[in-house]
Amino acid sequence: MTPAEARDLETRFEDIRRLSRDEGLDFFDTHFEIVPMDVMHEIAAYGLPTRAQHWSYGKVYNHQKIHGEMGLSRIYEIVLNNDPCYAFLLDTNSDVANLLVAAHVFGHCDFFKNNECFHGSNRNMVNEAVDHAIRIDKYIDKEGLDAVEHVMDIGFALDRHIDPKLGHSRKPYPRREVVERIVHEDDYADLFGEEKLSVERRVLGDKIPPHPERDLLWFLANYAHIEPWEKDVLEIIRKESYYFYPQFETKIMNEGWASYWHAYTMEHYPDLSPSETIDFAHLHAGVVHPGGRFQLNPYYLGYKLLVDIERRWDKMHEAGESTVTGREKLFEVRQSDNDASFISNYLTEDLAVEMKLMTYGYSDPDDSDDGDIEIKSRELDRIVKSLIASKLNYGVPKIVVSEVAGDRLYLEHVRGDLGPLDAHYAQKTLEYIHDLWKGPVELATWQDGRTVKLSIGPHGFESKTVEA
Amino acid sequence: MVVTLASTIPWDLRRRGLKDSIRHDRRIKEALKQNLKDLIAEEAIITSDGKKLVKIPIKYLDQYRFRFGDDRRREGVGQGPGQVGDVIASDPGDGPPDGMAGDQPGQEVYEAEVSLDDLTSMMLEDFALPWLEQKEQELVKTTSYRFDDLRKQGQLSNLDKRRTLVENLRRNAVTGNPRVGSISTDDLRYKVWKEHKELHSNCAVYLLMDRSGSMTTEKKYMAKSFFFWLVRFLQLKYQHVEMVFIAHDTEAKVVPEQNFFTISNSGGTKCSSAYELALDHIRKHHPKARWNSYVFHFSDGDNYSDDNEACKKLILELLEETQMVGYGEISEADDRIYGRDGRMLYGGYRMSTLHQELSALDNPRFVTVMIHQKEDVYRGLQEFLKTRPEVAV
Incomplete structure (x- = not known):
């Protein structure tokens, strides 16, 4: 692309931007960068244009490059939640593809800016990640690549064990102190003039952690005996993980919303020639293709749901059953839902039938030699449950720090979680935690209704099943 | 925007x-x-x-991270026609479809x-050929090239940039201006190499392999793996090693290397034929005065039992002429034997009569190894090639 062509593109993007604005989309200023394929693969692998080095990104990069070169996948666009928003376009995109992508990008930017899940998300991560990269590089110079990589390996193993409710910035647990406070013995006694007061003594900070702690990274960064640089490496990984969490939580909606908008905007774009219209239709069909028999395309699912919501609310509005129109309802949804609530609130029986949704699984789960897979159900509840299962708890098992006793660290795999742990992976991850904690670490988990205690200490790893 | x-x-x-x-x-x-x-x-x-x-x-x-284990009750969400209960796919053993696999990456x-x-x-880092001795004549020379000198003239590709910069800095410093810059031809330093000659002892290795009918493909494959690494090892450590390949069933033949690894099955087994041929060959071509010879033999031990005595005698003779003789026996899980109580005997594997007889030979330079599965090949190599204490020959 020549600079003149880029200027031409900028003019057409301006049209798209105006169209999007006029329809009510509200987004940050957006920067488009047109980059070659390998840079695209790189940003896709790292998630951000510049990020601290780690071999695992190299693995993803390698993988993507191979797939890209074989033509198995093509990335048209990457857009980053930032203010200003950054969007990267592939330099081999056709004009129509670029227009579609621009319309799609404005949808994403609007979503980033207005969806509740992104409220409080870091809008300066593109720059902060550069600072993180520089800090990591500095540690590598000083401590050596192997040492830093090892701490990063540990950080990445735990990076999904954060607590989005408590957020990124947290104070340490209260120190141990005894507080006395005056309590009203009877809440309403003062109304009757018979107020009795007494003094209650409470011990604070006696127990670490005071409540089961979900944010394993935060806990280890603050309470394990580690070097300041190690703590900083963990903090960096944790901070970036908080940045990516809302995107995990809203993938289906976000892609659905962006697809809804590229479809709408392009249909109303005045300057499309007939052949460009056909190209657009082809591209659009590719983006929202249903997916395979065993895997739904999230773009498709999100798009279908939004279109259905609009249709239903328009109908209700016409019938006087709703004060809001379909479009108004959509803006409400984009503001307040995440994937889990989006699917459970708005996937209807009718739509599930129309989309021919089903759940599937092994015909005989008890016979591991039987590989037959059958349709298990077409009930809405089961479909919804299966769809949102992978959306819970950042997609990882619920593990909490339950207690510290002396130098022993006790972890617990919450009962009622989706399923038992992968034993080999649990062992390796415990070894990681032990590397940081240094004292013995024990994880209570369960398998087939019985408690299993995995522990690691001076005598190595041990797994014990406790009879109920 | x-x-x-x-x-x-x-x-x-x-x-x-x-x-x-x-x-x-x-x-x-x-x-x-x-x-x-x-x-x-x-x-x-x-x-x-x-x-x-x-x-x-x-x-x-x-x-690694905490993740859910395989749960065959987990369900995925898909789409398409069909009644509940219809079998729509079969997991061929390489895992369920993506949607069901949860967080398990492909x-x-x-x-x-x-x-x-x-x-x-x-x-093969830690291996060496044991009992390698300095023989009188025909010392094998190894030549290596090392860059260990600097000159002012040379090929640009051999420019020692670091030394050149140091020279430049030094020259500038003499003029009272200690910095790097305006590099002149005088500053250039080139790396040059020298030849180093190292003397090694003569070495000849005899590789013997059973190719009889009872050596199944699997067994031959294990023997091949062993020899493959042995040959690689020898070629790596010594520039001049003579190798002799002998394949045998009831008769033994010296074969070229390529054929050795692709030979096919036939007939019964008479191990003594190979030993005899090796002995002959050693006496003729690699006499003990000048050569360090090693003999390795792989067989499944399925030998004619009246041949065992001859084998024993020949091995004793071979030991006189060589540094070391190795015998590797390959037996598969199918060859396991069980006692009357149903328990496996001899650690589960039968030792052939040949192996039993040979084990009776009490000579530290005769080594036997059992190989049951691919993983044992490494152990076998270790056994054969470990550095041994000096023993008078």
Whole structure:
């Protein structure tokens, strides 16, 4: 692309931007960068244009490059939640593809800016990640690549064990102190003039952690005996993980919303020639293709749901059953839902039938030699449950720090979680935690209704099943 | 809104993908090193026939984290026609479809490209040929080239940049201006090499292999793996090693190396034929006064029992003429034997009559090894090639 062509593109993007604005989309200023394929693969692998080095990104990069070169996948666009928003376009995109992508990008930017899940998300991560990269590089110079990589390996193993409710910035647990406070013995006694007061003594900070702690990274960064640089490496990984969490939580909606908008905007774009219209239709069909028999395309699912919501609310509005129109309802949804609530609130029986949704699984789960897979159900509840299962708890098992006793660290795999742990992976991850904690670490988990205690200490790893 | 072209962004400052992907490769090679025992019989390597680089299929390196285990009750969401209860697919054993697998990433295989020499030296780092002695004549020379001198003239490709800069700095400092700059021809320093000659003892290795009917493909494959690494090892450590390949059933024949690894089955077994031929050959071509000879024999031990006595005698004679004789017996799980109470005997494997008789030979320079599965090949090599204490011959 020549600079003149880029200027031409900028003019057409301006049209798209105006169209999007006029329809009510509200987004940050957006920067488009047109980059070659390998840079695209790189940003896709790292998630951000510049990020601290780690071999695992190299693995993803390698993988993507191979797939890209074989033509198995093509990335048209990457857009980053930032203010200003950054969007990267592939330099081999056709004009129509670029227009579609621009319309799609404005949808994403609007979503980033207005969806509740992104409220409080870091809008300066593109720059902060550069600072993180520089800090990591500095540690590598000083401590050596192997040492830093090892701490990063540990950080990445735990990076999904954060607590989005408590957020990124947290104070340490209260120190141990005894507080006395005056309590009203009877809440309403003062109304009757018979107020009795007494003094209650409470011990604070006696127990670490005071409540089961979900944010394993935060806990280890603050309470394990580690070097300041190690703590900083963990903090960096944790901070970036908080940045990516809302995107995990809203993938289906976000892609659905962006697809809804590229479809709408392009249909109303005045300057499309007939052949460009056909190209657009082809591209659009590719983006929202249903997916395979065993895997739904999230773009498709999100798009279908939004279109259905609009249709239903328009109908209700016409019938006087709703004060809001379909479009108004959509803006409400984009503001307040995440994937889990989006699917459970708005996937209807009718739509599930129309989309021919089903759940599937092994015909005989008890016979591991039987590989037959059958349709298990077409009930809405089961479909919804299966769809949102992978959306819970950042997609990882619920593990909490339950207690510290002396130098022993006790972890617990919450009962009622989706399923038992992968034993080999649990062992390796415990070894990681032990590397940081240094004292013995024990994880209570369960398998087939019985408690299993995995522990690691001076005598190595041990797994014990406790009879109920 | 801003539209920027990539050419205006300093991407070079940002590029990390290649670097990290190289790092990933390096980690894979480290992992290879730790898993050599499993790789030793990897078909892609053994059958690579002299190719410089071999591709080893290896999984992308795992990143551990807490994750859910395989749960056959887990359900996925799909779409399409059908009644509840209709079987719509069959898991061929390589895992359920993606949607059901939850957080389990697909087992993607990655092909690591490793040079065979690297792999061999990793594999055989700690091995040596035991009881190698200095013989009087025909000392084998190894020549190596080392860059260990500097000159003012030379080829530009051999320019020693560091020393050149130091010289330049020194010259500038003399003029009272200690900095790097205005490099002149006088500053240039070139690396030059010298030849180093090292003397090695003469070495001849006899590789004997049973190719009788009872040597199944699987067994031959294990013997092949063993010999393959042995040959690689010898070629790596010594520039001039003579190798003699003898294949036998009831009769023995000296065969060229290529044929040795591709020979086919036939007939019964008479091990003494091979020993006899080897003995003859050694006396004729590699007399003890001048050569360190080693004999390795692989068989499944399925020998004519009236031949065992002859074998024993020949091995004693061979020991007189050589530094070491090795006997490797390959038996598969099918050859397991059980006692009356149903328990496996002799650690589960039967020792052939030949092996039993040979084990009775009490000579530290005669080594026997049992191999049951591919993983044992490495142990066998260790046994044969471990550095031994000096023993008077």
